[in-house]
Amino acid sequence: MEHKELSIRFCGIAGDGIVSASRIVANSCAGIGLHVMVNDIYSAEIRGLGKSTSTVRFSNSKVYSMGDGIDILVGLASLESIDEIDDMVPGGSIIYDSSQTSDIPEDESLASHIKPNMQGYGVPLKKLSNQATNTNKGRNIVAIGAFCYLYGLPQDIFKNYIKKIFNRKGEKVVTTNLKAFELGYEYCQKEFPLDHEFPIQTDAKPLTMISGNEALARGAMDCGLQFFAGYPITPATKIMEICATELPKLGGWTIQVEDEIAAAGAVLGAWYTGTRSMTATSGPGLSLMSELLNLSVMAEIPSIIINVQRGGPATGLPTKLEQGDLNIALYGGSGDSPRVVMAPTDIKDCYTGVQTAFDLAEKYQTPVIFLSDLFLGQRVETESLELNVNRNRSTRVKPTAEQLRNYNRYEMTQDGISPWLVPGEEGAFYTVTGLEHNLKGNPNFESVVHKDMTAKRFRKFKTMVKDLPPVEIIGDEDATIGIASWGSTIGAILEGMEIARQKGAKSKLLKSIMIFPQDENAFNEFFNSCKKILVFEMNYQGQYAALLKSSYNIKPVEVHIPSVDPVSPAKVAEKILEVQNDIK
Amino acid sequence: MKVIIIGAGIAGMTAASTIRKTDPQIDVTVIGKEPYLPYNRYLLTEYLCDQLDDSQLYYLNLEEIKELGIKFRKGESVKAVDPENKQIKLFHNEVLSFDKLLIATGGRQHLGPLLNPFSQFIKSYYTLQDIQLLKRNLNSIEHCVIYGENLSNLDLLAGMYNLGKKITYITRRDQVLFPLLQSEFADYIHEFIQNKGIEIIINDKPVYVEKKTDKYRVLTLKNKKIDTDIIFAWDDRKPNIDFCQADKVYQKKGILVDTHLQTSVKDIYAAGDCTEIYHPVLKNYWINFGWPNAQEQGEIAGKNIAGHKVEYQIHETLSFKLMGKPLKARWWE
Numbered sequence: 001m002e003h004k005e006l007s008i009r010f011c012g013i014a015g016d017g018i019v020s021a022s023r024i025v026a027n028s029c030a031g032i033g034l035h036v037m038v039n040d041i042y043s044a045e046i047r048g049l050g051k052s053t054s055t056v057r058f059s060n061s062k063v064y065s066m067g068d069g070i071d072i073l074v075g076l077a078s079l080e081s082i083d084e085i086d087d088m089v090p091g092g093s094i095i096y097d098s099s100q101t102s103d104i105p106e107d108e109s110l111a112s113h114i115k116p117n118m119q120g121y122g123v124p125l126k127k128l129s130n131q132a133t134n135t136n137k138g139r140n141i142v143a144i145g146a147f148c149y150l151y152g153l154p155q156d157i158f159k160n161y162i163k164k165i166f167n168r169k170g171e172k173v174v175t176t177n178l179k180a181f182e183l184g185y186e187y188c189q190k191e192f193p194l195d196h197e198f199p200i201q202t203d204a205k206p207l208t209m210i211s212g213n214e215a216l217a218r219g220a221m222d223c224g225l226q227f228f229a230g231y232p233i234t235p236a237t238k239i240m241e242i243c244a245t246e247l248p249k250l251g252g253w254t255i256q257v258e259d260e261i262a263a264a265g266a267v268l269g270a271w272y273t274g275t276r277s278m279t280a281t282s283g284p285g286l287s288l289m290s291e292l293l294n295l296s297v298m299a300e301i302p303s304i305i306i307n308v309q310r311g312g313p314a315t316g317l318p319t320k321l322e323q324g325d326l327n328i329a330l331y332g333g334s335g336d337s338p339r340v341v342m343a344p345t346d347i348k349d350c351y352t353g354v355q356t357a358f359d360l361a362e363k364y365q366t367p368v369i370f371l372s373d374l375f376l377g378q379r380v381e382t383e384s385l386e387l388n389v390n391r392n393r394s395t396r397v398k399p400t401a402e403q404l405r406n407y408n409r410y411e412m413t414q415d416g417i418s419p420w421l422v423p424g425e426e427g428a429f430y431t432v433t434g435l436e437h438n439l440k441g442n443p444n445f446e447s448v449v450h451k452d453m454t455a456k457r458f459r460k461f462k463t464m465v466k467d468l469p470p471v472e473i474i475g476d477e478d479a480t481i482g483i484a485s486w487g488s489t490i491g492a493i494l495e496g497m498e499i500a501r502q503k504g505a506k507s508k509l510l511k512s513i514m515i516f517p518q519d520e521n522a523f524n525e526f527f528n529s530c531k532k533i534l535v536f537e538m539n540y541q542g543q544y545a546a547l548l549k550s551s552y553n554i555k556p557v558e559v560h561i562p563s564v565d566p567v568s569p570a571k572v573a574e575k576i577l578e579v580q581n582d583i584k
Numbered sequence: 585m586k587v588i589i590i591g592a593g594i595a596g597m598t599a600a601s602t603i604r605k606t607d608p609q610i611d612v613t614v615i616g617k618e619p620y621l622p623y624n625r626y627l628l629t630e631y632l633c634d635q636l637d638d639s640q641l642y643y644l645n646l647e648e649i650k651e652l653g654i655k656f657r658k659g660e661s662v663k664a665v666d667p668e669n670k671q672i673k674l675f676h677n678e679v680l681s682f683d684k685l686l687i688a689t690g691g692r693q694h695l696g697p698l699l700n701p702f703s704q705f706i707k708s709y710y711t712l713q714d715i716q717l718l719k720r721n722l723n724s725i726e727h728c729v730i731y732g733e734n735l736s737n738l739d740l741l742a743g744m745y746n747l748g749k750k751i752t753y754i755t756r757r758d759q760v761l762f763p764l765l766q767s768e769f770a771d772y773i774h775e776f777i778q779n780k781g782i783e784i785i786i787n788d789k790p791v792y793v794e795k796k797t798d799k800y801r802v803l804t805l806k807n808k809k810i811d812t813d814i815i816f817a818w819d820d821r822k823p824n825i826d827f828c829q830a831d832k833v834y835q836k837k838g839i840l841v842d843t844h845l846q847t848s849v850k851d852i853y854a855a856g857d858c859t860e861i862y863h864p865v866l867k868n869y870w871i872n873f874g875w876p877n878a879q880e881q882g883e884i885a886g887k888n889i890a891g892h893k894v895e896y897q898i899h900e901t902l903s904f905k906l907m908g909k910p911l912k913a914r915w916w917e
Binding site for chain 2: 096097098099100101102103104105106109111112114116117119120121192193194195
């Protein structure tokens, strides 16, 4: 059987080298120009025995999601891997350890759960690992060797990468790991027929891999991030780790504070001085930050809050995926407190989008909540970013000399943007408070002042529309089925649309990183060109659909997927086909 | 009741099907060593020659297995039977319990002591995997050496001939002779094969094989040297019963069974090429190799496991209609 793309999942417990194995496969494939996406799923418990999986999908063409089903399961832990069989495609392969030393009851055996439409490959992973490395630690590498043979892949792509990554550990480690790989390969060569092939394009250029969190941190630093404050939380911690390592090299600072309230406060303090700063958190952290978020709105001090969403509410599902924080991002906090909400849809968006977030925040003196999610933040994929590096980038509207003669920090302007003089700059001083205030910033609770100031704070968002990144319409222009969605779900939708198109159902997607504000004209134009609107999102309530319904005159078909795994392209396609039948 | 059947060949699958059809309440697990759905072994040469597709090769598909309600485990092998505890242990140390067990592991081609040291250079022509590997390498094969008098070698001769390969056939007899008892074809097969341009070496046997880069060199007892691309050879056929402990399930060459196909241990049955049954005429235990016999024994064993009392009648099964047509027709007509 010839494959154009493959998806391999490693499953085991801590210490099995699940992530190492998947990274070896992923980077080896990327190294020969294959497009790769990797998704790790691990348990939330901070202890040594939790189950974890890492899935690598690779293809000769661009991949937008983790796809539907896995082709190969490598079960490094028998019992823990049983549930993963449900994700297998028909005809898939399961590599399991045939050299377990203790007896395995039938119910707990991975092999006993293999279905007749799949193929089990018992490989003595432990035995061969010990033969090569004198430890059990090479089982993952033996499995990669087995996989390499069983799917007809060239050995060199893996061997070269194994040499590269283990080189820093010395020649012996390189040799033993290569041996482990070869033993796995040779065992399968001897024992099993070769049923699968994956043709490789030999002229493809190597691709580099990056995660959403890495792209986001890199994007922020490249556009002038100078100060990062945060408190660790899954799945956002990686952003802080990168900033802690890289920002000092650029002359910036990273500080780990006592909690998320302090993080938001520190970010606000830095922005008060005009310093580009940000924090990164997840849902529970955003809840805590809402007080400071309101201060950011009222005091018109910019702030950037990255929220890498996970399952909620409360501490919820720390290591699982959900798009459930849209409402708190849009509406969380007291009073009428508008803020920019953005949601990157892919890795490129993480890089360029966060730079836009900084520009909007600084120019419009507003908080920006940047809603990434666990899948987008943690997944690693091949992506060629067009770097845009300017650490002196600034969009601040500064007061003119004339404005400084009688400087009003909260000048009532037509576009809602009051020229912003930061402390330390010559010309004026002013008061900043969380209380309602007059033009100078002094507390004032008069009705007319509150009314005018609230209107000004909202007016900025009308002005902002001209600076928003344009929406993209993807798909068949003449399609009557329109899809609106947000965040990482877009990837699965793109693949689902293609599946549906091959089955005769055309559709088009409105792709926008902006949740609020939006270019209403562009949205209306798109919706008016469709007979049916579909809205997919990964939460129970249909939070994005609710926003769209309240903003536009539409009655969409809502697909709420409160799942903990990435959306399935096949299910998206199924829904598109269903809607097409309704139109007929 | 839980029944485990070791072996997913025609005996095992017929037994599984019979049990489920007789009593659908019985839980049946079939464990097959080969990584395939049950296939028609006698169609392998047609498959080699691309004269049929996959759907014709397999006699049970996934849907039919599902309908039968059998738990089918392919690509797994058994390493031990524990009759006392009514358990079996698989190669990867998984332990399964049973109420009744059927051993239907079939037979395999076997090299004698002379050729066994060269087994890494000698190809087998017996399983679907053998054929798949052969198919993959066909382009690099111009010439082959075939040694042995079993019917599958006659099949192989036909296949390689049809594929346009040059063939040297070696036999230790004084003429080409396959076990085609009561068949007229047996009388003139030597000339027939010779007329097809196949080189025949009689009264000789391979004794040494060496690898020469991409080729192999075969040395015979009479000091002939034959350079070839691939060698097929086997001396005899043996039951696959290595995993059984001789002291618990009584065996000679194969597993001994009574006429109900029950072994020396209650609730453990055996059927097909792995069994030896008493032949009253021969006055000895005897293995009746072959597909038709295995199918018949599978059905009888299945019925007995499901609670019936059916006896196997000793008879010899001769079939000259492999692949659904007479042996001769499959390559010459």
